[in-house]
Amino acid sequence: MFKQIVFLKRNRIRKKSKLVKQVLLLSFDFTSLFYTLLVIGYFVIAIVMEGNIRNNIQDKIISIEAYTVEQFWVILTAIPIIYIIRSFNQPGVIFSTAEYTLTFLPNTLQQVWRVVAIERWIKSGITYLIGGIIIYILSPTSASIVLLYIFILIGLNVLMTLPEWKLFQQHLWLKIVVLISLILINLVNLYLKSSFLSILFIAILFLINVLLLPRTFQQIDWKKVTAASDFKIWNMVMISYVTKIKYRKERQYSIWQRLSFWKKPFLYKKSVGYNRLWHLYFEKNIGVCLKLIGALFLLLFLILFIKEELFFLAIAFTIHSSSTVAASLFNDRLRTDLVQMLPWDLTLFKQTILKWIYSTSALLLLPIIMFIFRDLSVWTLIHVLAMIFSFLFLMPIKIEKVFKKFDNKASDFKWTEIFCYILILLIIISNIYLEFLIGVCLMMGIIPILKKAEK
Structure with missing residues (x-):
């Protein structure tokens, strides 16, 4: 199955690169673009060499580092808000029509999903590692602090995978309630700045993952998942802007039609x-x-x-x-x-x-x-x-x-x-x-x- 996933990803990247290449060829004159980039590069290098850019960047990063150390326990509970907001539009684990097609071969849904979830964790780990290396090079931040935040970001990414996946399946009202509850927790933590509250939050997050793990593939609307994932993969902003054609999701029932009260008998009153x-x-x-x-x-x-x-x-x-x-x-x-x-x-x-x-x-x-x-x-x-x-x-x-x-x-x-x-x-x-x-x-x-x- 690993070879099949690699084959799928390689051909997807190849197709997207061809589309981008075609748009670039239609949109830009590469001779003019080359000379423009040379001029811009000259000015950027001149500013960096003559100015005090590196010291300014270091000063900014030092102040940010001091703030992140001071607000460490608040940041720990604030990061999951990003994943909750993201669950409104995407399932977290990008399981597109192509991945779903692999289940017609001798692969189960569970096997394909786990491979895609591991891919998410590896991508995020590489992204955070590259960001950490850049920060370490450009600033006097100690390696221990950089590694600590990389570990926290990767850990929260793993812990939020199942909650994001299951929350994507729920009604809008439940998502809003969860989001508001999490915001209220962070507001309380912002005032208290309590390590106990943050540790308790992480422990509850662990417990939620343990409870959701046996129910990972129960009550999943796979059509909704694949539609959102396809939109995430193929909604290329640059191509949509150039061609004036927007990539649209498959038509679904409106949010009201999915709610139970909408299906009740209609009362003929004004x-x-x-x-x-x-x-x-x-x-x-x-x-x-x-x-x-x-x-x-x-x-x-x-x-x-x-x-x-x-x-x-x-x-x-x-x-x-x-x-x-x-x-x-x-x-x-x-x-x-x-x-x-x-x-x-x-x-x-x-x-x-x-x-x-x-x-x-x-x-x-x-x-x-x-x-x-x-x-x-x-x-x-x-x-x-x-x-x-x-x-x-x-x-x-x-x-x-x-x-x-x-x-x-x-x-x-x-x-x-x-x-x-x-x-x-x-x-x-x-x-x-x-x-x-x-x-x-x-x-x-x-x-x-x-x-x-x-x-």
Whole structure:
């Protein structure tokens, strides 16, 4: 079987190299490229010889080394997050259609899978070893520290193989729960910096591997595995960019259709029907929604640790951008597909999208809760409650403004929106000057009355 695997890999590399060669021949004039590289090489060598590049690199690596030694136990629990995120799109062990075809010969699935898994470990070991050698040459880092991190990276790669493989088979919700749980563990470890917690985490990881080992090949969707692996192997960015043709995965059932509640009998009620329409719409625009939520979550998280003074400004930006995008999506939904043609109960349609918005926005509460615990006081709680109040009022107002495009009699809540933004501005200022909290409390009383008057 080893010869068959080698034959498969050799021919795969040969085919990919031919494709790359064809793209390069079509895209570049090698005579001009050669002389361009000579000029660039001359300038690079001149800068390296005249400048102090090597010393600067050494200084940077020394500072990074000091940080990694200080944060060793945190890094130990943080690295597995990379593998959990990767399990959303690929199984970890790249088991493509070609490897699956080998099982038709006198080879079992288990034998082929183990060979491919060992290949993963060897590749990662070589990669980490080369990286370690480069760091050792360019910096005064001791060989013992370099070898220690190489050993840790290889060990975690081996330990995360089975969890990544099995997690790839699970529903999206379970993956998200595991990812959030791991992030919370790392946040706790970031505060405690406890060696006990990191050792306990590794011990639990060992236990998980022992429990999963007998179940490695149980309940495996091999078609899903091969489709993801084929996409990983043949999705060559340079070729896709040059040819303007994207390599696509095989069509699968949508995530909603794989969930059990989707298969339940359909209730013929307006709210249920509208929810189903939003399911379909968000499925088509899942990329936009995930990018927005991910970017806002990352913004709040980074500002919290880098520049805490700007945290309320980041929350204000989050409220404005999320409400604007939500109103844009609502407007687009009313102009597409079946919704554009038939009359709808717009008020109920708005209520259904608000349920989706509030449930997905709950993730953004995590950095806010962390901020509360870091700076726990009555004033902090008032500020946070005021921000949540402004979000809960501004979001439906932005959506209801869309109604104005379809019904001239509908109110645009112009003044309520203005007062919501004034409230947000006062919250930001009151974080510096507490006296402005009086204005915040006053606005929180005026806005509901003003909205009711404009309705």
